[in-house]
Amino acid sequence: MGDVHIVGAGIHPFGRHDGKTGLDQGVFAVQEALADAGVDWSDIQFAFGGSSAAGNADAVLPRMGLTGVQFINVANGCATGGSAILSGYWAIKSGEFDLGLVVGFDKHPRGAFNADPEEWGLPSWYGEAGMMLTTQFFAMKIQRYMGLHGIGAETLGRVAEKAFRNGAKTPHAWRREPVGLNVIMNSDMISDPLTKYMFCAPAEGGAALILASDRKMRELGLAGPKIRGAAVRTRVNGSFEVFSPSLEIDRGPSPTEIASKAAYEMAGLGPADIDVIQIQDTESGAEIMHMAENGFCAHGEQEKLIRDGVTALGGAMPINTDGGCLACGEPVGASGLRQVYENVQQLRGRAEGRGVEGARIGYSQVYGAPGLSAVAILEA
Amino acid sequence: MVDGAPRLLGGRRKRDGKYAFPLPQGAQGADYEVVDLASEGTLWSYTVQRFRPKTPYAGPGDDRNFQPYAVGYVELPGQIIVESHIRVDDFNALKLGMPVRLTLIPFRDEPDGTQVMIYGFEPAGAGQGQSGQGGAQQEANRHG
Numbered sequence: 001m002g003d004v005h006i007v008g009a010g011i012h013p014f015g016r017h018d019g020k021t022g023l024d025q026g027v028f029a030v031q032e033a034l035a036d037a038g039v040d041w042s043d044i045q046f047a048f049g050g051s052s053a054a055g056n057a058d059a060v061l062p063r064m065g066l067t068g069v070q071f072i073n074v075a076n077g078c079a080t081g082g083s084a085i086l087s088g089y090w091a092i093k094s095g096e097f098d099l100g101l102v103v104g105f106d107k108h109p110r111g112a113f114n115a116d117p118e119e120w121g122l123p124s125w126y127g128e129a130g131m132m133l134t135t136q137f138f139a140m141k142i143q144r145y146m147g148l149h150g151i152g153a154e155t156l157g158r159v160a161e162k163a164f165r166n167g168a169k170t171p172h173a174w175r176r177e178p179v180g181l182n183v184i185m186n187s188d189m190i191s192d193p194l195t196k197y198m199f200c201a202p203a204e205g206g207a208a209l210i211l212a213s214d215r216k217m218r219e220l221g222l223a224g225p226k227i228r229g230a231a232v233r234t235r236v237n238g239s240f241e242v243f244s245p246s247l248e249i250d251r252g253p254s255p256t257e258i259a260s261k262a263a264y265e266m267a268g269l270g271p272a273d274i275d276v277i278q279i280q281d282t283e284s285g286a287e288i289m290h291m292a293e294n295g296f297c298a299h300g301e302q303e304k305l306i307r308d309g310v311t312a313l314g315g316a317m318p319i320n321t322d323g324g325c326l327a328c329g330e331p332v333g334a335s336g337l338r339q340v341y342e343n344v345q346q347l348r349g350r351a352e353g354r355g356v357e358g359a360r361i362g363y364s365q366v367y368g369a370p371g372l373s374a375v376a377i378l379e380a
Numbered sequence: 381m382v383d384g385a386p387r388l389l390g391g392r393r394k395r396d397g398k399y400a401f402p403l404p405q406g407a408q409g410a411d412y413e414v415v416d417l418a419s420e421g422t423l424w425s426y427t428v429q430r431f432r433p434k435t436p437y438a439g440p441g442d443d444r445n446f447q448p449y450a451v452g453y454v455e456l457p458g459q460i461i462v463e464s465h466i467r468v469d470d471f472n473a474l475k476l477g478m479p480v481r482l483t484l485i486p487f488r489d490e491p492d493g494t495q496v497m498i499y500g501f502e503p504a505g506a507g508q509g510q511s512g513q514g515g516a517q518q519e520a521n522r523h524g
Contacts, residue, residue, distance in 0.1 A: 116436065189428070247461040248398075249461060
């Protein structure tokens with residue numbers, strides 16, 4: 001069976017865009033991706049799309065043209081984008097299709113997400129008592145991790161500092177001004193140990209990819225990175241996830257650990273082979289924990305690696321080269337696709353001002369509620 | 381309440397003895413027997429809620445007079461880890477592994493004057509700082 005390639009990638013800058021709907025931003029990204037690949041909308045044989053708060057993704061159809069194309073809406077929490085890519089990958093890998101679109105967009109209200117306990121199968125008192133907040137979960141997960149592995153608060157600050165530094169070099173980022181470590185450390189405490197600048201914010205944006213079979217790519221004279229591995233995994237017993245009134249004492253692996261392992265296996269690659277990395281950084285602590293959960297270091301090694309600049313641009317293990325969620329914000333439906341978009345730019349040598357020289361293998365991982373993770377590994 | 385002391389109710393699954401909290405209700409409840417959860421445990425993790433949550437939060441006051449509160453996970457030995465409000469005089473006193481015990485914390489006052497209480501945990505007593513540190517260390521070793 002032939003390989004699957006990403007022959008086009010488009011993005012609508014992330015951030016806040018008054019007067020533009022989420023759908024507008026999705027359509028923009030699709031048009032950019034088509035133009036990047038140099039193919040027409042009428043050539044697209046299938047599409048997978050997702051949006052969490054901006055309506056149905058297939059609402060792009062009347063805007064793009066009603067060609068009768070197979071369009072399937074994907075809803076898989078924070079891993080919606082990652083799930084859409086995987087679906088597109090299989091559609092081509094199975095031999096049924098040769099050319100397709102993956103799209104994600106979103107537009108969230110300002111401020112932290114507020115969840116309805118009943119939608120999660122939880123009693124209403126859990127929400128009323130003020131314990132059902134994603135911010136608390138992230139804070140408690142990293143609080144324990146820092147205690148167990150001897151990581152200090154300044155490391156959280158350095159992750160955010162790097163994110164804004166990288167965001168400043170990225171046209172599609174939202175936060176495009178560097179922020180100093182002191183400002184980050186002394187900004188409002190949101191949920192200890194995490195300050196305001198250590199959290200990403202819900203945002204807006206759109207991203208789209210054009211996938212093609214080996215055969216189609218050659219037939220049309222196109223080029224683009226190959227998808228070497230892709231996997232989505234959900235939580236297992238003993239995983240610490242958001243909105244948990246209780247946890248089991250026996251701890252288990254995280255969904256990221258098992259998705260990562262599956263993707264490496266599929267790719268026939270390991271962490272040492274990766275040149276450029278995009279990992280979920282909902283807040284600074286998530287990037288730290290995900291470094292280890294994706295196999296890039298042992299638990300507890302992060303502090304030294306981050307202090308030594310190993311994860312910065314120019315370091316041996318550049319992470320979140322476009323500023324990640326911290327600098328781009330998190331439009332849920334588009335977030336995982338943004339990571340892949342950034343890896344495509346890196347592997348094609350188009351990430352001007354933030355390029356990782358000679359990068360051949362790119363890794364991306366998106367994680368979110370209710371406990372799932374999606375990984376994609378690309379080869380230039 | 382048992383002998384004047386609060387108790388937290390949980391469920392134990394009949395099939396395999398696995399603990400659950402809160403006690404499963406409805407159709408799922410038939411699989412569980414009701415058990416008293418331990419009223420003493422150790423702090424597994426914690427944070428401080430520094431801004432007033434949006435709805436469905438039903439705590440007292442509004443954004444202007446919001447009082448930050450601590451929440452955490454408490455490991456009840458041999459049973460389960462439960463999420464809870466944590467009452468401390470000084471948020472800096474919160475430490476992984478510190479011994480805590482179950483208590484009732486005033487949550488808000490209803491218009492008719494009724495005081496709504498919520499379950500919570502508080503430090504289990506003075507002079508526990510040392511063993512709290514030891515607990516965290518033990519945790520670290522077990523994890524590593």
